[in-house]
Amino acid sequence: MSYLSLSNVTKQFGDTVVVDNFNLDIDKGEFVSFLGPSGCGKTTTLRMVAGFEVPTSGKIMIEGVDITDKAPNQRNVGMIFQSYALFPNMTVAQNIGFGLTVRKEPESVVKSRVAEMISLINLEAHANKYPYQLSGGQQQRVSLARALANRPQVLLLDEPLSALDAKIRVSLRAEIRSIQKALGITAIFVTHDQEEALSISDRIVVMNAGEMEQVGTPFEIYNFPKTRFVANFVGSLNTADAEVVDPTKGLVSVDGVQFTSAEGTKERKKGDKIKVAIRPERFSFAALQHKDNVVDAKIENITFLGSVVRIQVKIGNTNFNMDTFNNPFLELPKIGSIEQVTCSKEAVLVLDE
Amino acid sequence: MSFLSRLRKFPFWAWFWFLLGALYFILPLLATFEFSLSWDPAIPFKAYQRSFEDSRFWTSFIASNIFALITIFASIVLVVPTAYWIRLRLPQARRIVEFITLMPFVVPAIILVFGLIRVYSTPFTIPFTDIVFMQPLTQFKLGTNILVIAGYMVLAMPYMYRSVDTGMRTVDILTLTEAAQSLGANWFVIITRVILPNIRSALLSGALLTFAIVVGEVILASFLGVTAFGPYLFLLGQHRAYEPAALSFVSFLLTWFAMGLIQLVTGGQGQAAGAH
Amino acid sequence: MAQTIVNSKSNKATTNWKVWLGVVPFFLFALLFLFLPSLRLVTASFTAPDGSFTLDNIRQLFTVPVIVNAYKLSIQISAVTAIGGGIFGFLLAYSVTVGGLPKSLRSVLITFSGVASNFAGVPLAFAFVATLGRQGFITHILRDYFGMDVYAAGFNLYSFAGLSLVYMYFQFPLMVLIMAPALDGLKREWREAAENLGASTTQYWLRVAMPVLLPSILGAMILLFGNAFGAYATAYALTGGRIGIVTIQIGAQIRGDVLYNPGLGYAMAIGMVVIMAISLAGYSWLQAKTERWLK
Numbered sequence: 001m002s003y004l005s006l007s008n009v010t011k012q013f014g015d016t017v018v019v020d021n022f023n024l025d026i027d028k029g030e031f032v033s034f035l036g037p038s039g040c041g042k043t044t045t046l047r048m049v050a051g052f053e054v055p056t057s058g059k060i061m062i063e064g065v066d067i068t069d070k071a072p073n074q075r076n077v078g079m080i081f082q083s084y085a086l087f088p089n090m091t092v093a094q095n096i097g098f099g100l101t102v103r104k105e106p107e108s109v110v111k112s113r114v115a116e117m118i119s120l121i122n123l124e125a126h127a128n129k130y131p132y133q134l135s136g137g138q139q140q141r142v143s144l145a146r147a148l149a150n151r152p153q154v155l156l157l158d159e160p161l162s163a164l165d166a167k168i169r170v171s172l173r174a175e176i177r178s179i180q181k182a183l184g185i186t187a188i189f190v191t192h193d194q195e196e197a198l199s200i201s202d203r204i205v206v207m208n209a210g211e212m213e214q215v216g217t218p219f220e221i222y223n224f225p226k227t228r229f230v231a232n233f234v235g236s237l238n239t240a241d242a243e244v245v246d247p248t249k250g251l252v253s254v255d256g257v258q259f260t261s262a263e264g265t266k267e268r269k270k271g272d273k274i275k276v277a278i279r280p281e282r283f284s285f286a287a288l289q290h291k292d293n294v295v296d297a298k299i300e301n302i303t304f305l306g307s308v309v310r311i312q313v314k315i316g317n318t319n320f321n322m323d324t325f326n327n328p329f330l331e332l333p334k335i336g337s338i339e340q341v342t343c344s345k346e347a348v349l350v351l352d353e
Numbered sequence: 354m355s356f357l358s359r360l361r362k363f364p365f366w367a368w369f370w371f372l373l374g375a376l377y378f379i380l381p382l383l384a385t386f387e388f389s390l391s392w393d394p395a396i397p398f399k400a401y402q403r404s405f406e407d408s409r410f411w412t413s414f415i416a417s418n419i420f421a422l423i424t425i426f427a428s429i430v431l432v433v434p435t436a437y438w439i440r441l442r443l444p445q446a447r448r449i450v451e452f453i454t455l456m457p458f459v460v461p462a463i464i465l466v467f468g469l470i471r472v473y474s475t476p477f478t479i480p481f482t483d484i485v486f487m488q489p490l491t492q493f494k495l496g497t498n499i500l501v502i503a504g505y506m507v508l509a510m511p512y513m514y515r516s517v518d519t520g521m522r523t524v525d526i527l528t529l530t531e532a533a534q535s536l537g538a539n540w541f542v543i544i545t546r547v548i549l550p551n552i553r554s555a556l557l558s559g560a561l562l563t564f565a566i567v568v569g570e571v572i573l574a575s576f577l578g579v580t581a582f583g584p585y586l587f588l589l590g591q592h593r594a595y596e597p598a599a600l601s602f603v604s605f606l607l608t609w610f611a612m613g614l615i616q617l618v619t620g621g622q623g624q625a626a627g628a629h
Numbered sequence: 630m631a632q633t634i635v636n637s638k639s640n641k642a643t644t645n646w647k648v649w650l651g652v653v654p655f656f657l658f659a660l661l662f663l664f665l666p667s668l669r670l671v672t673a674s675f676t677a678p679d680g681s682f683t684l685d686n687i688r689q690l691f692t693v694p695v696i697v698n699a700y701k702l703s704i705q706i707s708a709v710t711a712i713g714g715g716i717f718g719f720l721l722a723y724s725v726t727v728g729g730l731p732k733s734l735r736s737v738l739i740t741f742s743g744v745a746s747n748f749a750g751v752p753l754a755f756a757f758v759a760t761l762g763r764q765g766f767i768t769h770i771l772r773d774y775f776g777m778d779v780y781a782a783g784f785n786l787y788s789f790a791g792l793s794l795v796y797m798y799f800q801f802p803l804m805v806l807i808m809a810p811a812l813d814g815l816k817r818e819w820r821e822a823a824e825n826l827g828a829s830t831t832q833y834w835l836r837v838a839m840p841v842l843l844p845s846i847l848g849a850m851i852l853l854f855g856n857a858f859g860a861y862a863t864a865y866a867l868t869g870g871r872i873g874i875v876t877i878q879i880g881a882q883i884r885g886d887v888l889y890n891p892g893l894g895y896a897m898a899i900g901m902v903v904i905m906a907i908s909l910a911g912y913s914w915l916q917a918k919t920e921r922w923l924k
Contacts, residue, residue: 052821072824079825085818088922089840098836099826132921143822150826367728370720371738374801378741381756381798384766388759431658438651446652453659455913459905460667461859463876464898467883468666471673471895503662565747571862576883587751587866598759601752605744612743616736 003028003186004154009058011044018044020210029184033197036207042190046156050079062153078147082159084139086131092142093127099150117145120179137168155187173200194234198222206230228351231277238280238320244272252276255316259293261348275351282347283322286340297341299333313341382605389598400595413585420581421567424505425560428513436517437548440526454514457507462572465507469500497577504573509563520555554618565611569604674895686896696897703858703875706789710796711853718804719846726812739809742802749799754866757795761786787868795863800853811845848915855908875901
């Protein structure tokens with residue numbers, strides 16, 4: 001039996017359905033991300049687990065106990081807010097000890113737990129400072145320690161990194177992940193940043209318009225997106241209108257240019273209108289590797305992105321992006337020239353409309 | 354939700370305090386109005402009629418309105434360029450100017466008028482001589498008018514300055530000026546076509562507050578012996594019963610009018626004056 | 630970004646005294662009509678009738694009974710109406726911000742408060758005479774319908790209690806105007822974080838909300854104190870100068886030397902300025918503290 005389960009959870013505000021029939025089982029110690037654009041219902045779902053919102057229908061259970069109607073202060077879940085939500089009138093140590101003191105834990109327990117948490121987040125030097133004296137990254141670490149001090153059953157993180165600088169965001173997300181692993185705590189992480197979700201999670205729930213689009217490991221979500229929304233939202237993607245030419249061989253045609261797809265056309269008939277999707281990094285110049293899917297492409301534009309060079313090509317009448325790793329000896333084609341490019345059969349994804 | 358939990362959610366105490374506050378607000382006004390009508394049951398508005406028939410009412414009321422207009426104009430001329438200049442070129446003067454604009458809280462009207470009288474009731478002499486080149490300001494009408502307007506400007510300064518300064522901050526006057534300059538505008542165009550229109554609502558709310566302060570003011574006018582509505586109303590109260598009530602109610606409506614307009618132009622952020 | 634632009638400008642400005650010319654009219658005005666009059670009172674209060682320097686006037690502030698009593702009365706009235714108006718104003722501001730009343734009542738209350746905090750002086754005094762005077766509206770209602778004769782019970786509008794009630798009319802609205810934004814500054818996340826950590830509503834208010842608001846509340850009450858302390862017209866119109874608060878005594882001294890010592894009158898004014906300055910400093914200090922927290 002799963003550790004945390006949400007069954008048939010639906011939330012309506014007035015007539016708007018914000019979360020629609022949400023079902024998810026999370027194992028103990030698992031790190032699950034809710035990924036989606038703003039307004040997709042991910043934060044509302046998280047707030048229902050925290051108890052700030054009451055589901056219109058459905059059930060939320062932790063360790064087999066129904067907590068659906070419990071008040072937030074009767075649950076034992078820790079929450080991290082995007083705005084840190086540290087109490088401005090308390091020092092770092094007082095903030096971390098808050099949950100323990102409202103539960104009337106003996107002072108010795110409070111003291112040792114606070115010390116333990118402060119060393120966990122490496123802020124020993126700042127224990128007696130006030131929140132306004134700390135940087136954003138430090139404040140969010142305090143907020144993490146404050147939530148963990150109560151030894152919560154589940155840790156909820158509501159876009160905890162969104163308010164931070166890019167560099168801190170990357171280092172703090174690694175820190176959150178390593179603390180979560182070390183403590184073996186079950187965590188739900190809400191984010192709209194696909195890179196964040198891919199890098200930090202055991203599993204990702206991609207949400208859109210109140211519904212689950214796909215649940216899977218980061219590897220599955222990125223490489224085998226099930227819907228067009230997931231494919232588009234996670235990573236960058238070329239999509240093109242296409243037509244099934246030969247379902248058994250997986251042959252499709254994009255403006256007359258033929259591609260072979262490894263999967264996805266078996267249940268379709270010849271002449272079906274479909275979408276194909278190919279990730280930019282799956283393209284390469286034909287001279288280098290593959291034998292399947294070698295097509296002519298006109299080089300339209302070349303953009304230098306740092307570690308990656310993005311080349312815009314025209315295949316048939318459709319524009320595609322192809323990404324290639326940068327290196328100092330990279331030889332780039334001339335703009336306007338026609339080159340042969342290729343991608344594997346597995347790279348050609350066929351998407352539902 | 355059950356009836357009981359609905360009842361528990363009902364903000365009883367919030368309503369209680371709100372209604373108590375509402376009563377405190379309204380009862381004195383209601384009582385004043387009721388009293389002003391009770392002079393002669395046959396002619397309900399007799400007190401108002403009598404008040405408006407009194408030529409001294411009109412003299413003093415018009416005088417106060419003129420004082421208010423001059424004060425508003427002079428304050429704007431004094432405060433807007435100062436606040437603008439400080440935002441633009443002289444940010445290091447901000448602290449001291451803000452400090453000065455807070456001074457009227459420290460020097461209330463009664464002290465201010467005391468000091469003004471003491472300073473300006475002696476004749477002006479050429480330094481180190483006894484040659485008088487100007488009579489004391491308190492000795493002639495224009496002089497007392499100048500003093501009373503200067504005093505009003507001091508009393509209104511905190512509100513006028515804060516209002517204008519906030520207005521300039523919210524529209525980021527520095528960037529607007531730089532944008533206008535880069536487009537080739539001269540200073541006159543910048544001030545009249547860019548700055549003033551953008552702080553219009555701030556100016557208006559500062560002006561209305563000044564109006565409310567000046568029209569009701571009694572201390573400066575009465576100690577400087579200037580004809581104004583405040584002293585008139587006070588004297589009327591010494592020997593009449595119904596007219597003062599009527600005029601008090603009218604003056605409440607005026608305050609209400611000015612504050613209501615401020616709410617309208619500033620979009621709900623009320624401000625407090627303090628000419629008590 | 631804007632800050633760095635300002636700074637780079639200011640560095641240039643310090644090397645150029647001409648930019649200061651732009652604020653000369655303002656400083657001149659302040660000098661002529663604010664500082665000069667105040668300074669004159671200061672110097673006069675240290676001057677003996679023969680023109681020599683003296684501390685006698687200041688000493689007498691603490692010894693002459695009529696003056697000591699005036700300060701006592703003013704401080705009492707200001708303190709009572711600041712605390713009373715402060716508490717009542719806070720509760721009102723609470724009720725329309727986080728207290729759960731409909732949103733529309735908030736703007737009604739704020740507008741009313743803007744009006745009432747500016748509705749003072751002579752008209753306010755007359756309004757209260759019509760309300761709670763011997764022949765007042767409420768006095769009659771209480772007597773005729775509730776059998777309570779407040780004047781027989783010792784109440785008098787022209788006394789300390791009466792004047793306090795009148796002052797409250799502009800005191801608590803001022804508190805509402807200051808506290809409503811402060812209460813808005815309480816972030817929803819603080820409440821949620823507290824609940825999430827197991828705190829009850831009471832614990833949240835006692836340990837988070839009130840400590841966060843306390844500097845604002847105290848600061849506002851200090852402002853209210855100064856507001857009442859400097860009030861003159863209301864008290865004068867109500868009692869015709871028969872209540873001996875500081876401002877009334879100063880007013881009498883301006884009209885004619887009732888203390889038989891002009892220097893003492895100036896000293897009284899300076900004593901008042903000192904008290905007002907202390908209030909304002911206290912208010913600014915507390916305000917800075919809150920802003921630092923809430924930034």
